[in-house]
Amino acid sequence: MKFQLRFGGEGGQGVITAGEILANAAIKKGLHAFKASTYTSQVRGGPTKVDVIINENEILFPYAIEGEIDFMLSTANKGYKGFKDGVRDNGIIVIEPNLVYPDEQDYKKWKIFKIPIISIAKDEVGNVATQSVIALAIAAYMSKCIDLNILKEIMLDMVPIKTKEANAKAFDLGVEYASRVEN
Numbered sequence: 304m305k306f307q308l309r310f311g312g313e314g315g316q317g318v319i320t321a322g323e324i325l326a327n328a329a330i331k332k333g334l335h336a337f338k339a340s341t342y343t344s345q346v347r348g349g350p351t352k353v354d355v356i357i358n359e360n361e362i363l364f365p366y367a368i369e370g371e372i373d374f375m376l377s378t379a380n381k382g383y384k385g386f387k388d389g390v391r392d393n394g395i396i397v398i399e400p401n402l403v404y405p406d407e408q409d410y411k412k413w414k415i416f417k418i419p420i421i422s423i424a425k426d427e428v429g430n431v432a433t434q435s436v437i438a439l440a441i442a443a444y445m446s447k448c449i450d451l452n453i454l455k456e457i458m459l460d461m462v463p464i465k466t467k468e469a470n471a472k473a474f475d476l477g478v479e480y481a482s483r484v485e486n
Contacts, residue, residue: 306448311382317435322353328457374446433473440477
């Protein structure tokens with residue numbers, strides 16, 4: 304069992320945080336995991352990505368292999384355009400439809416799902432900062448890379464106490480929305 308996941312976006316959207324939580328949860332579950340982040344010198348607004356590799360066996364090469372990534376989630380068009388080509392043919396890509404605009408041929412190459420991650424965070428959770436947890440839940444649900452209950456428990460251990468309730472709600476909403484588009 305090997306999973307290669309990518310979160311792409313812009314600085315400040317929390318994609319790095321989502322990758323960190325996922326990698327830490329996999330390690331705590333007893334799996335091998337590695338997180339590799341890339342971001343430009345523009346801390347906010349520049350394209351960012353984090354690749355997470357999860358494997359039951361030792362990871363000998365600590366980077367995702369371009370063209371073999373199973374799952375990508377993108378919340379910004381810059382991140383999507385810059386990093387989509389790493390996803391394998393027929394791989395899964397989840398996009399924030401208000402900010403990411405795939406080309407027509409992209410729909411032929413990948414399974415693209417639209418989930419309004421930022422709107423969910425802002426309008427349903429009431430805290431836009433929870434978008435990284437929504438993205439995390441969507442990625443875990445759709446890739447089936449880790450047990451959702453374990454991930455949620457570890458995520459709640461990692462977030463500040465005052466944000467636990469909002470992040471728990473965000474996680475549950477991420478799973479709910481992912482289950483809707485996948486069916």
